[in-house]
Amino acid sequence: MTRLSKKDVLRADQFTRDDIDLILARASEYEAALASKRELDLLRGKILATLFFEPSTRTRLSFEAAMQRLGGRILTVSEAKSTSASKGETLHDTIRTVDGYADAIVIRHPDIGSAEVAARATAKPVLNAGDGAGEHPTQSLLDLYTIQKEQRKADGLTIALVGDLKHGRTVHSLATLLSQFKVSFLFVSPQTLRMPRGIVGRVQERGIAFRETEDLGHALGEADVIYMTRIQRERFADAAEYDRLKDAYVLTRAALVKAKPSITVMHPLPRVNEIAVDVDDLPGAAYFRQSANGVPVRMALLALLLS
Numbered sequence: 001m002t003r004l005s006k007k008d009v010l011r012a013d014q015f016t017r018d019d020i021d022l023i024l025a026r027a028s029e030y031e032a033a034l035a036s037k038r039e040l041d042l043l044r045g046k047i048l049a050t051l052f053f054e055p056s057t058r059t060r061l062s063f064e065a066a067m068q069r070l071g072g073r074i075l076t077v078s079e080a081k082s083t084s085a086s087k088g089e090t091l092h093d094t095i096r097t098v099d100g101y102a103d104a105i106v107i108r109h110p111d112i113g114s115a116e117v118a119a120r121a122t123a124k125p126v127l128n129a130g131d132g133a134g135e136h137p138t139q140s141l142l143d144l145y146t147i148q149k150e151q152r153k154a155d156g157l158t159i160a161l162v163g164d165l166k167h168g169r170t171v172h173s174l175a176t177l178l179s180q181f182k183v184s185f186l187f188v189s190p191q192t193l194r195m196p197r198g199i200v201g202r203v204q205e206r207g208i209a210f211r212e213t214e215d216l217g218h219a220l221g222e223a224d225v226i227y228m229t230r231i232q233r234e235r236f237a238d239a240a241e242y243d244r245l246k247d248a249y250v251l252t253r254a255a256l257v258k259a260k261p262s263i264t265v266m267h268p269l270p271r272v273n274e275i276a277v278d279v280d281d282l283p284g285a286a287y288f289r290q291s292a293n294g295v296p297v298r299m300a301l302l303a304l305l306l307s
């Protein structure tokens with residue numbers, strides 16, 4: 001048993017620094033095991049249900065790869081319309097039902113707070129894979145893992161979070177998680193898409209230095225890590241407002257001339273046009289390594305919660 005056994009993963013602020021160190025150390029072990037093709041069967045006989053009521057490529061598939069790499073099996077729902085939710089079933093009843101089929105449940109859902117609703121319906125571990133514009137805590141763990149691998153540390157870094165900071169659940173969780181480290185933040189967004197005040201307050205409470213700006217060029221010169229995000233079309237009530245903002249920030253190879261040579265460029269993906277494809281083959285372009293890190297990090301989480 002570990003202190004994470006049987007726990008839910010709902011928000012980034014639930015993790016202590018010891019939890020983070022434990023998860024990421026375990027992820028590093030699993031990454032080495034995967035690289036050496038060592039078979040792991042820690043979760044043989046266990047079943048993970050992945051319930052995705054919103055689209056996903058990385059989160060769902062990396063959770064499923066993680067479970068299978070540990071010898072477990074999966075039950076999956078990849079779209080809401082294929083479930084009885086489309087006939088009016090409540091989330092509570094869906095989770096009560098899946099409780100009878102699986103040992104843990106990963107859920108992505110459009111409503112903020114949906115993972116908490118799911119967690120109240122079952123004693124089995126529930127992992128929040130994105131609740132609307134709320135949080136994405138397992139993404140923040142793999143983001144931190146990536147930062148530590150690419151930059152050899154998190155402490156002392158200046159981290160620029162860029163784009164739709166209002167609706168971007170990945171940046172909400174990442175800002176929260178990184179507030180446990182000695183970082184400083186640059187929050188780069190249009191005025192109407194600023195980081196929610198609740199998260200800014202959490203950063204301030206931790207004594208973390210931060211600045212808010214609309215100017216990506218200004219941030220580029222200072223950042224050790226630049227974390228681009230997509231303007232989240234699906235969260236806009238007004239299509240014209242989305243059209244006005246959708247090209248607010250496009251990171252190009254030419255623009256990166258102003259950046260530190262050691263800069264790490266990240267993106268939770270999917271990208272639309274926030275990072276030009278001519279950036280992809282720069283040494284600091286870490287976003288596809290970042291998405292691959294989802295497998296060992298989610299293996300670590302599943303092993304610690306379920307074994």
Ligand code: CP
Pocket residue numbers: 055056057058059060130139268269270
């Ligand atoms: N980063 C992330 O959540 O990607 P998906 O939407 O593809 O799962």
